[in-house]
Structures are given as structure tokens and as C-alpha cells.
Amino acid sequence: MKLGYHSITWGGVIGEPTGVTSVKDLFYRANGDLERALRDIAAAGYEGVELFDGNAADFADRPEALRELLSETGLTLVSVYTGANFIYADILPDELWRVNRAAELAATFGAEKLVVGGGARRAAGTSDDDYDRLGKALDTVVDIAERHGLVASYHPHLSTIVESPDELDTIMARSRIGFCPDTAHLAAGGGDPGELIRRYPDRVRHVHLKDYRPDPFAFLPLGQGTLDFADIVAAVREAGYDGWLLVELDSYDGDPAEAARISKAYLDSLLG
Template sequence: MSRIAANPIPYWASAGKTREVFDEAFADFHAIGFTAVKADVPTGMTPPEYRAWIGGYGLSPSLSLFNSPFDDSVTVAGEVEKARRFADEQTALGLDRTMISSMAVPERLDRPAVGAAFDEGRLTRAIDMCGEVCRALAAGGLRPLHHSHVGGVFETEYEITRLLDDLGPDVIGFGPDTGHLRWAGIDPAAFLRRYADRLGGIHIKDVFPDHLEGATLSYREATASKRLWAEPGLGVVDFDAVLAAIPASYDGDFMIEVDEPSVESKLESHEMSYAWARRALADRVTQ
């Protein structure tokens, strides 16, 4: 059975990835009832040390993310080497898959969700580079799953489908984010149905409608407004349709992710999200 997992991104996004910040997040997750957390091993810590650390809070590692801009600011050789190290770390935690994503392309952070400064050549080069990284991850024991993310080179429906269709299921699977898809104008449920046979992970994320149409804010401004990301069930993502599109054979976790809570308390945000997940996923998860 799958688990309800949590991503501590709202804890570290502004405060930094310190021991104290993660301790706060892990303590909150344990108090709420989560048993799995996105696996991010801090610099200077070994996988066994990390596993023991989160285990002290009753948590075990869940699906992580390999991130690269996949643009001309990095090289294929450099990203492949990074992928090999990442695979060694993640498999040492007992994981067999990872999400893979592009984010933080400057012009797309300035004008998010519209495919700003599209360039066919850049897209082709990014697909080729991503393919090489996926093969390195697979050789290291991890199944790569494309993770949709506004602000990256694979942002729009055309770009994501090009990536998935050009590389094919033998090279890359599917690990979507429902909120990022919806922000980019893509129907998450329809997209899930299209690539259901490649689904290996999912981020459960909701969005408010405020910045979805004709928005002029940058990525960071929209996030900081607290009217972009929503706790599941409060926004406009049709989760009934999303869950209906997920095959009964799905064996991955359901990871809750609210980058910037709509309420002041991070603890309250995760309590709300967990309560929703317990109701919505009652027949799909172990908790």
C-alpha cells in the first residue's frame, strides 16, 4: 500500500536547510501522523545517519527529486556525474525511483506558466540531456519519473509531452505535480490518464485561481502572495477526477506539498492537508 508523505519545503524555503529547521518539520510531521518524508540528505550527512535521524521521528524516506535546469548553464557530463552520486545516495536509503525536474530558468521565473522565451533548439538539447541523466539514474538503480514544474524548461503541455514522448517509457516515467500542471493550464486528470501506465509517483498540490489567468507576478511574487498554493481541497484542482485517473495498480506514495501555506502556521497547514488526505485516500494508503 502507498503512504501519505510530506515535503518540508515550506519550512526551509525561507529559513534554509539547517538541522534546526528540519527538526521542527520532522517533529510536526510526527505529531500529525505522517510516516514518510521526502528524502533529502543534508550535505555532510551519510544516508545511514539521515535514515536514523528521521527514524527518530517515526519517519522513513520517500520519493525525492533530482533537479537540473537542463539548459546551457550546465553540461551533460556534469549532470550525469551528479546523477550518479544522487542515485548512490537514494538507493542507500532503500529507494528505487526518483522524480526528475527542470526549474529555476530565469526568464520563466520572471514570467511563469506561459512558456516564456520558448526555443525549439533549447528544448531539443534539454530533452537529450535529460535522457542522458535518466539513463545514469537508471544505471544506478533508480527509475526516473518526470516531475512537472513551472519555471523550468519543461513547463508547458507541449514541452512536457515532447519530453515524455521523445524519450519514451523505457527511459523516463511519470511523476506529476497536480498544482504545477494546473498552473500551467494543463488538466491534471486528463494528463494522468494519458500517461497512467508510466505513473510512479505524485505530488498532491492544489492551487487557488487568483494567479492562473493573465497573471503578471513573478514566480516568487505569486508564491509569496499566499494566494497561489492551496492546501488540498481548498483550490481548483479536481481531485475526484485526479484520483479516479490513478490506476488501482499504482504503488507509489502520495506526497503532500504546499510550498507556501495559505494559513500562517506551517503545522496547521500540514494538519489540514493530512486530514484531507486521510479522507480522500482512505482506500489507497496504509495510514
């Protein structure tokens, strides 16, 4: 398994503000210096990187600039991450247009994978039909990804309708999309990451690693929280997954490069 890192830690994540009035433009974006992020990730010893769709879109009109940066740092663009509400019929076509745009960009820059999160929680509460809508939309995401030569996976996430183990079971039964376990989000949603990976071994297509502390709540570099990564890595291996392991730390109080080094040293020790 190769090790990669998400650029999110450099500046944290924002949503493109034009998306407030134009859903098709509601990209995710890491709000920091992408060149610095890639150079820090490479210096920490990682081989790959994951980007948000908005950061990839910044290079749509100058693709050689990103290709040169990846070449200089020796990094592979592994995956592009996007997300959507997926349950509102009127805006779904524009959301899927944006997913298709993310897939186009991922393929342009040589990525292997498209990762999506989402499934909105309504103010009035979640209905069973919302899972049907989400499942159907995620199957369309699979079709979009396959047209671009990519593998699609779904990332359960806090604040969506797929937080808890029961909610994960519900959507896994209603879509054929791959599973991207995010270790901290699964734990924060009340699950055991290793157990959930073992529950869906044939669906694991991508892996996000981050540590977690429940009280006070925090996402942390690997080895600094409460998660059992020896068991998590064992579960990943038992699933027969031998692809990329992506560290995806949402934020860090100190230098993001330091966080990347902490997690890399931990993984090197764990993987032996």
C-alpha cells in the same frame, strides 16, 4: 497507496549559493529545521518523506544521523528531488555529476525514487533543439537512477520549458523517463491534472499533490484551492499506480505542521 510529505514547507526552498560559481554544487535545499520537519510530518500521520538533494547531502559524512532520525520518527525516505538546466552542453557533465550524487545519496538512505525537474528557458527564447537536449539528458538521468536501483521521474514545473500540456507532450515523446505529475504545477501551466495523468497512465512513477488558487496565485494545502482531487485520485488509480502519494506544498503562511495536518485530514477523508 501510502502517504508522504516533502520537507520543503519548513523554510521554503533555496539554491545552494556556491552554485552561482560552481554548477556541480547547485543543490536544492529546504531552508528550515529538518529535524523539526520530520518530527512534524510523522506526528501528522504520514509514513514517508521526500527530501531535496542538498538536505540529503548534509548527511553525506554522517549518514547514521539521518538514519537515526528516520528510525525515531518511523518515516521512510521515499524519494530525493534534484534539478538542472539540462540544455547547456558545457555545464551538462557537472549537472549530471550532481544528479548522480543525488542518486547515490538516495540509495544510501534507502529511497526508491529520484525525481528531477528542469529544462531552462533561454533569454533568447526556447528552440525545438532545447527539447531534444532535455530529452536526451533525461534519458541519461534514467540510466543514472537505474544504476543505483532507483526509479526516475520528471516533474513539470513553472518557469521551465515544460509548463503547458503541449510542452509536456513534447518532452514525453522525446524521453523515456517516468512522469511525476505535480497537480498544482500542471494546473497553473494550463492543464487538467486528471486528464494529463490519464494521457500518460503508463508513465506515472511518482505523484506530487498540492492544491492551487489562480487568483490571487497561491499553492495551498489540499482541499483549500480549486483542484478536483477526487478526479485526480481516480485518474491515479485508473493508471494502476499504487505507490506513494507525496504532498509537496512549497510554502505556507502559518505553521507548516498545520498545513501537513490539513492535507492529511483531507486525504484521509478522500481516500476513505
